[in-house]
Amino acid sequence: MSNPVQLLERLSTVRGLRGSVLVSAADGLIVAESLMTGVDGRAVAALAASLMNRLRRATESAGRREPVFLQLQAQGGSVLATPCGPDLVLVAVAGPDANVGLARLEMLEAAGKVA
Amino acid sequence: MRTVEPWVTEPLERFLAESSARLTLLMTSAGQVVAQHGFTRSVDVMTAAALGAAIMASTGEIAKLVGESNFLSLAHQGARQHVFLSAFETPRGRWIGLVVFDAESTVGLVQLFFERLVKELAAAAPQQVPEQQVLPENFERELNASLRALFGR
Amino acid sequence: MSDDIRGMTAELAADPDSLIFLELGEALRRRGQLDAAFKVARTGLGRYPELARAHDLFARIFCDRKEPDRAFESWVTALQFDPSLVSAHKGLGFLYYQAGDLASAEKHLAYAGQADPDDGGTATALERVRADATAAKAAPASVSAAGAEPAQAEPRAAGDGAAPDDVMLPTIAGAGGLAFSFDEGARSPVQEAVFSGLDGGADGLLLVDANGLRLGGGLRNPDGQDVADSVAALLAGVSKEAARTTRLLALGDWRGLAVECGDGNLFLSAPSDSTLLLTVRGLDVPMGRVARFAERASAAARTWLERAE
Numbered sequence: 001m002s003n004p005v006q007l008l009e010r011l012s013t014v015r016g017l018r019g020s021v022l023v024s025a026a027d028g029l030i031v032a033e034s035l036m037t038g039v040d041g042r043a044v045a046a047l048a049a050s051l052m053n054r055l056r057r058a059t060e061s062a063g064r065r066e067p068v069f070l071q072l073q074a075q076g077g078s079v080l081a082t083p084c085g086p087d088l089v090l091v092a093v094a095g096p097d098a099n100v101g102l103a104r105l106e107m108l109e110a111a112g113k114v115a
Numbered sequence: 116m117r118t119v120e121p122w123v124t125e126p127l128e129r130f131l132a133e134s135s136a137r138l139t140l141l142m143t144s145a146g147q148v149v150a151q152h153g154f155t156r157s158v159d160v161m162t163a164a165a166l167g168a169a170i171m172a173s174t175g176e177i178a179k180l181v182g183e184s185n186f187l188s189l190a191h192q193g194a195r196q197h198v199f200l201s202a203f204e205t206p207r208g209r210w211i212g213l214v215v216f217d218a219e220s221t222v223g224l225v226q227l228f229f230e231r232l233v234k235e236l237a238a239a240a241p242q243q244v245p246e247q248q249v250l251p252e253n254f255e256r257e258l259n260a261s262l263r264a265l266f267g268r
Numbered sequence: 269m270s271d272d273i274r275g276m277t278a279e280l281a282a283d284p285d286s287l288i289f290l291e292l293g294e295a296l297r298r299r300g301q302l303d304a305a306f307k308v309a310r311t312g313l314g315r316y317p318e319l320a321r322a323h324d325l326f327a328r329i330f331c332d333r334k335e336p337d338r339a340f341e342s343w344v345t346a347l348q349f350d351p352s353l354v355s356a357h358k359g360l361g362f363l364y365y366q367a368g369d370l371a372s373a374e375k376h377l378a379y380a381g382q383a384d385p386d387d388g389g390t391a392t393a394l395e396r397v398r399a400d401a402t403a404a405k406a407a408p409a410s411v412s413a414a415g416a417e418p419a420q421a422e423p424r425a426a427g428d429g430a431a432p433d434d435v436m437l438p439t440i441a442g443a444g445g446l447a448f449s450f451d452e453g454a455r456s457p458v459q460e461a462v463f464s465g466l467d468g469g470a471d472g473l474l475l476v477d478a479n480g481l482r483l484g485g486g487l488r489n490p491d492g493q494d495v496a497d498s499v500a501a502l503l504a505g506v507s508k509e510a511a512r513t514t515r516l517l518a519l520g521d522w523r524g525l526a527v528e529c530g531d532g533n534l535f536l537s538a539p540s541d542s543t544l545l546l547t548v549r550g551l552d553v554p555m556g557r558v559a560r561f562a563e564r565a566s567a568a569a570r571t572w573l574e575r576a577e
Contacts, residue, residue: 039517040516040517043516043517044517047509047512047513047516047517048513050509050513051506051509051510051513054502054505054506054509055506055525055527057502058499058502058503058506059527059529059534061495061498061499061502062487062489062495062499062534062548063489063490063491063493063495064489064490064529064530064531064532064534064548065529065530065531065532066529066530067527067528067529068528068529068530069527069528070525070526070527070528071525071526072510072513072514072522072524072525073522073523073524073525073526074514074519074520074521074522074523075514075519075520075521075523076514076518076519076520077519078519079513079514079517079519093517093519
């Protein structure tokens with residue numbers, strides 16, 4: 001597994017991203033983080049992990065494979081998440097001007113290195 | 116949910132709604148119950164309160180052993196249910212929270228919302244009331260009054 | 269397996285684009301092999317999503333599966349693509365009759381009768397509907413009006429829930445050029461087609477209320493099993509989680525949740541404060557398009573909700 005902090009710091013170079021955390025999927029606890037001031041990493045970790053877990057159940061119920069990427073869109077930005085194996089989730093918080101397409105590609109690449 | 120202290124009600128209701136906790140107990144560090152949610156028998160409440168207070172007391176001793184001032188919280192992971200215990204300061208002294216949760220929540224969420232509960236309790240607590248000495252003859256009357264408040268009987 | 273089915277199966281295997289799937293699906297349906305018929309129909313519909321006869325076949329299968337609401341949606345969709353498809357009019361006439369909406373039943377059966385005057389089954393059914401309507405007018409207290417609660421009347425058409433073809437649906441080889449003005453505003457007491465006219469209206473679009481109960485649309489897993497209700501129940505929790513996440517992270521109200529799975533793309537949105545819409549598409553539909561389609565479906569859902577209120 002590559003150094004997670006370095007991967008997160010690379011993510012932070014994507015325009016509009018306010019930070020990213022690597023989260024334990026089962027606990028919603030932070031494993032590693034790279035966050036701008038003002039972003040509540042613990043809240044990001046706990047809430048995103050819980051959302052991903054609920055989505056896993058919903059997609060399983062729909063007979064689909066597990067989520068590989070999600071974007072929760074809101075007025076003030078987005079929460080992006082991708083699983084890194086069964087135990088971890090990579091989460092990023094994006095502002096409204098973020099390049100989500102690039103963030104997605106970077107996150108999927110990072111997830112592959114972490115898993 | 117039942118509380119002995121009315122000002123605890125709203126913050127605790129918000130915590131329960133957000134955390135999806137199955138059982139919650141707030142008690143003083145001496146094991147006196149302040150509020151409970153989810154318990155159906157008073158004997159379970161008393162047992163949980165006594166054990167929770169004892170666990171936190173033991174944890175405090177371990178902290179001293181390793182040179183820490185204190186360990187404020189700990190979590191136990193079970194197969195289906197999990198326990199989160201945390202001590203916190205209130206204007207009424209040190210309290211302990213015991214939270215039992217299952218797959219509907221995570222320790223991260225419980226911790227997150229427990230911290231908010233602590234802040235809200237600090238803000239909601241009325242001004243300090245002079246502590247009344249608990250005399251043996253008052254103790255049983257106070258205990259029974261607490262149980263009635265907690266179980267609505 | 270009979271020779272004709274074997275032959276059609278071989279033909280379809282040799283040429284997956286062949287329209288033989290229509291005959292094969294119907295033959296399987298008549299033999300009671302509904303799962304197989306469904307798979308054939310679904311595959312064919314995937315290749316010909318605007319083929320009215322494919323939607324008609326789907327509707328018959330749903331009827332046999334005792335899913336009248338999905339049958340209704342499929343027949344409505346069929347008429348969107350071919351307003352003159354007589355078998356769809358007959359099917360809708362049957363469903364309206366079962367549901368007690370005699371006026372709508374008569375409208376559709378009358379059209380079918382005009383298109384095929386030699387069809388004795390349709391003529392008989394129309395007579396029966398008109399007789400019931402006359403009797404209902406004579407005793408107004410005992411009649412449920414059009415658009416009211418589903419029928420208390422005994423189902424007198426052929427078989428409970430069975431496809432109407434035994435009585436009313438011989439093979440139709442073109443219904444002529446009679447124009448039919450299908451009133452899209454008409455409400456069906458069976459179930460209103462929330463997403464009529466939208467591709468995937470019977471599958472892949474699921475409208476849910478805040479309590480996790482299905483309001484319209486449907487969802488099947490890749491094996492063809494109906495998973496709409498179980499997914500609906502879980503969606504309420506997902507949306508609450510989404511709302512809480514954006515609120516507590518100070519991102520404002522949530523607008524949409526795009527989820528890429530290994531075998532499909534999903535988009536969750538909220539057409540109104542108390543409803544959720546799940547749009548599911550295969551991997552061949554990029555997420556951006558799924559989101560745009562979800563917007564159109566949300567608009568259809570809002571229109572339906574406004575009419576329903």
